[in-house]
Amino acid sequence: xxxxxxxxxxxxxxxxxxxxxxxxxxxxxxxxxxxxxxxxxxxxxxxxxxxxxxxxxxxxxxxxxxxxxxxxxxxxxxxxxxxxxxxxxxxxxxxxxxxxxxxxxxxxxxxxxxxxxxxxxxxxxxxxxxxxxxxxxxxxxxxxxxxxxxxxxxxxxxxxxxxxxxxxxxxxxxxxxxxxxxxxxxxxxxxxxxxxxxxxxxxxxxxxxxxxxxxxxxxxxxxxxxxxxxxxxxxxxxxxxxxxxxxxxxxxxxxxxxxxxxxxxxxxxxxxxxxxxxxxxxxxxxxxxxxxxxxxxxxxxxxxxxxxxxxxxxxxxxxxxxxxxxxxxxxxxxxxxxxxxxxxxxxxxxxxxxxxxxxxxxxxxxxxxxxxxxxxxxxxxxxxxxxxxxxxxxxxxxxxxxxxxxxxxxxxxxxxxxxxxxxxxxxxxxxxxxxxxxxxxxxxxxxxxxxxxxxxxxxxxxxxxxxxxxxxxxxxxxxxxxxxxxxxxxxxxxxxxxxxxxxxxxxxxxxx
Numbered sequence: 077x078x079x080x081x082x083x084x085x086x087x088x089x090x091x092x093x094x095x096x097x098x099x100x101x102x103x104x105x106x107x108x109x110x111x112x113x114x115x116x117x118x119x120x121x122x123x124x125x126x127x128x129x130x131x132x133x134x135x136x137x138x139x140x141x142x143x144x145x146x147x148x149x150x151x152x153x154x155x156x157x158x159x160x161x162x163x164x165x166x167x168x169x170x171x172x173x174x175x176x177x178x179x180x181x182x183x184x185x186x187x188x189x190x191x192x193x194x195x196x197x198x199x200x201x202x203x204x205x206x207x208x209x210x211x212x213x214x215x216x217x218x219x220x221x222x223x224x225x226x227x228x229x230x231x232x233x234x235x236x237x238x239x240x241x242x243x244x245x246x247x248x249x250x251x252x253x254x255x256x257x258x259x260x261x262x263x264x265x266x267x268x269x270x271x272x273x274x275x276x277x278x279x280x281x282x283x284x285x286x287x288x289x290x291x292x293x294x295x296x297x298x299x300x301x302x303x304x305x306x307x308x309x310x311x312x313x314x315x316x317x318x319x320x321x322x323x324x325x326x327x328x329x330x331x332x333x334x335x336x337x338x339x340x341x342x343x344x345x346x347x348x349x350x351x352x353x354x355x356x357x358x359x360x361x362x363x364x365x366x367x368x369x370x371x372x373x374x375x376x377x378x379x380x381x382x383x384x385x386x387x388x389x390x391x392x393x394x395x396x397x398x399x400x401x402x403x404x405x406x407x408x409x410x411x412x413x414x415x416x417x418x419x420x421x422x423x424x425x426x427x428x429x430x431x432x433x434x435x436x437x438x439x440x441x442x443x444x445x446x447x448x449x450x451x452x453x454x455x456x457x458x459x460x461x462x463x464x465x466x467x468x469x470x471x472x473x474x475x476x477x478x479x480x481x482x483x484x485x486x487x488x489x490x491x492x493x494x495x496x497x498x499x500x501x502x503x504x505x506x507x508x509x510x511x512x513x514x515x516x517x518x519x520x521x522x523x524x525x526x527x528x529x530x531x532x533x534x535x536x537x538x539x540x541x542x543x544x545x546x547x548x549x550x551x552x553x554x555x556x557x558x559x560x561x562x563x564x565x566x567x568x569x570x571x572x573x574x575x576x577x578x579x580x581x582x583x584x585x586x587x588x
Contacts, residue, residue, distance in 0.1 A: 088306050095298050099291075106287055113283060117276045118251060122240045125253035125269055128162065129238060132267060133257050143169040143257075143265040148176030163250075164270040170263050172223050222252075226266055229254055242273075249277040312336050312343050316350060323354055366537075375415060378408035418552040432478045434564075436588050439473040439482065439515060440466055440507050446486040447505055450494075459500045462490065466507045473507055473515045475585040477564050485560050488553045489519040489581055496523030496579070515587050520580040525572040534570055557581075 085093060132155065135141075141151045148167050167176035229239050236256060243250040251273040257265045319333050336347035382405060389401040447464045454460040466473070475482075486505070493503045506518040528534060535558040554570075561568045566585045573580055 086310070088302060088310055091305065092298075092302060099294075103291075110280065110283060110287075114276065114280055117279060118240065118242065118273075121251050121271065121273055121276070122238070122253055125240065125251070125271070126238045126255075128269060129253060129255050129267055132165075132269075133255070136257060136267075137259060143167065143175050145175050152176055152178060162269050163272045166222065166268040166270070168223075168226060168266040168268070170265055172226050172266070175265070222254075222268060225252075226254060226268075229266075230256070244277070249273050251276070309343070312339075312347075316347060320350070320354075323358075375412055378411045382408045382412075415552075418556075421556075432481070434476045434478055436474055437477050437479050437482065439475050439477075439517060439585065440464075440471075442479060442482050443486055443505055443507060443517070446483055446490065450487075450490050454494060458494075460494060460497060460503065461501075462503045462505060464505045464507075471509070473509070474588040475515055475564070476588050477585070481560050481563070485557050485583065486517070486519070488557045492553055492581075493519055493521035493523065493579075496525075497521050498523070509587065510584075513587050515585045517583045517585065518580055520573065520578065522576065522578040525577060525579045526570060531570040535568065 135155055136151065139151070141147050152165065162178075165176070165178045166174065169175050225239075225241060229235060232239075236258075238253050238255045240251065240253040243252065249272065250270055252268055252270040254266055254268040256263050257267055315333060315336060333347050333351060337344060337351060339347070385401045385404045385408070389398060389405070392398055392401070444464055447462050450462050454462070490503065490505075497503060501522045503522075504518070504520040506516075506520065508516050510516050526534060535554050537552065537555045558568055561583055564585065566583050568581065568583045570579065570581045572578070
């Protein structure tokens, strides 16, 4: 079901949907990571607190310090080096009464560099101590009482193990660890140390800020990439799809892919290829439609003649008249058969041409083979001699072409020349190079020549100007030659001989 849903989306929607899925997965992993960062950082701090607490308790027990205010105050001053990295140290007796708090002590800065016996200590009165504590506790109205924490700790199953909790304010992140002090298996008090662990919140905030910035940056990159993908790739592809739909549906809607064809990238090449293919298909369709129309028109004439002759044949009783009508019927049937045969051959040729590939071939070798075949037939049959002439017998005339199609071109030209020639005449096949890039093939006969002033007409489909032999030719032979010459990128021209009777057909190939 998900696969079908994904297939139904456009490329842009697929891209955005996949990115959304990736974002969700990465976002979930990031939240898990952020959720684990804080506990790990707190765990590191807690381990340091536990180490300080264990050292402090060891000193208290070794020095036999009583959990009374005076002893605890002296102890705090004497062991100040233990708490240099801590903000606050608080001690309670086993009844949760406060017996020592570093916040109530005003330590002279010299106490961290001078000996204890020469440091002037100031014992604060109760009012001053209260003011200092209240100042320390600004904006902590929502904080839980430490006495309540100790009460819950004493009743918990983790009693005897260090317990750490946090208190977060708008500008502080306090980390506090408490542990009971045991002497001779009896609980004699509690020790709590507190540290402003703002570096933890700062580290978390830095990571959150980095992730947020990265997400915004990636989002912008995806947006830009989506815009570029849609603007320069998907939209042109949609235009190509619309173009093909318009062609398929034969819609009158105007389509223009010239802008895409002007591009120098792969889409430009695809657009040019698609447009060329469409134009070629349209030409072929138009060619097939015109050909079919012309064929129907050409067949209609002999069919009309057949119908008339058959009707008259049915009514006449004169043997001579009936014989003439039968000859007309045979003639028209042969003409129709010839038209259909030549048309079928053209269709076969077009199918074969779409499958065959051009290669480098020697025009003289092919021409010699065709000339030899025709000489074997017509030299004995009509004493017509076909002569192959080239400017240099050792020269090779290479062109790009399809071998059997070049044979067909020469054969059709020879057939046409032979049909116009009388017996015992000569036909010249001439091959030569006109310049560095052109190879000329000429077929010159001694026939009647062309009656047309515009010789281009002779290459038209079904064109035949032979009233004396009407119906013996389909008018497709030279048209096939013209089509095959166009296929090979060659040009074809026909003219009458200037110095002698007859005609010549010239084909200009590109040299390889």
